[in-house]
Amino acid sequence: MDASNDVPISDASQEWARSFARHARRERRYRRLMRHVPSGPRCKLCYTPFRGFGRVIARLGRGPSRKNPTLCATCLEDGPEGGFETEAGVVFADIRGFTSLAESLEPKEIAVLTNRFYRATTKVFVDHEAIIDKLVGDEVMAVFWPPLMAGGDPREEMVAAGLDLLRAVGYGADGDAWLALGVGADFGSTFMGNVGGEYARDWTVLGDVVNVASRLQNAAEPGQLIVSGSVYEAVKGGRDGAARLELDLKGKRESVTAYALDLGADRRTGS
Ligand SMILES: [Zn+2]
Numbered sequence: 001m002d003a004s005n006d007v008p009i010s011d012a013s014q015e016w017a018r019s020f021a022r023h024a025r026r027e028r029r030y031r032r033l034m035r036h037v038p039s040g041p042r043c044k045l046c047y048t049p050f051r052g053f054g055r056v057i058a059r060l061g062r063g064p065s066r067k068n069p070t071l072c073a074t075c076l077e078d079g080p081e082g083g084f085e086t087e088a089g090v091v092f093a094d095i096r097g098f099t100s101l102a103e104s105l106e107p108k109e110i111a112v113l114t115n116r117f118y119r120a121t122t123k124v125f126v127d128h129e130a131i132i133d134k135l136v137g138d139e140v141m142a143v144f145w146p147p148l149m150a151g152g153d154p155r156e157e158m159v160a161a162g163l164d165l166l167r168a169v170g171y172g173a174d175g176d177a178w179l180a181l182g183v184g185a186d187f188g189s190t191f192m193g194n195v196g197g198e199y200a201r202d203w204t205v206l207g208d209v210v211n212v213a214s215r216l217q218n219a220a221e222p223g224q225l226i227v228s229g230s231v232y233e234a235v236k237g238g239r240d241g242a243a244r245l246e247l248d249l250k251g252k253r254e255s256v257t258a259y260a261l262d263l264g265a266d267r268r269t270g271s
Pocket of ligand 1: 048
């Protein structure tokens, strides 16, 4: 195996990580400003938009990076080549039963619904200072990275975001939710950085946290946010209503303790 194709995780990446965290601290204020600027594609890390008003900023060196169009040139150049290990939270939101739902809709109707879903969920994530990592089909993945956040416990922010996602599609209010949404969240050690190669490259996080968050989201009923035991331990003050679950997650030898926060229970028993 050619080592030069590997993602570098050397001691040097620790130095980069420190430099990048300093960059992130500088970016926080800028990021809070930019999140109020509407428009489509934007840098994942600092939210600079790449169209509309963003074209003015692009001239100041904040255009999409040529190496990775999901980040602006400023963020990428201050970021590490390859990646580094860091603590982060991952939240997945997913449309329940999308395959069978899609069967009953015209392609155009699917596009309209999916767009509405992306708009609602990305707004919630941006409001909670997350990185929108991926929009894939019926799923959105967001990363909560403490150096980019204003402070406080990132796990509190993740749980607040998860519940706001459910509210954004109509749970926790009178009437029907317009989308059957399930949410999962975990927090812990990740590998963060640029993955991929010459032709496709993406800024993302990897690690067990990503798998666990995805599996928890898979286990969620419509209207539920399922969080890992460690996330719940950090946020449980004032959240008594959570149901303790023992879940057998795909790929895990032992069952995993998790907690369900439910905004959809009334509707499910009623139907
Ligand atoms: Zn940026």
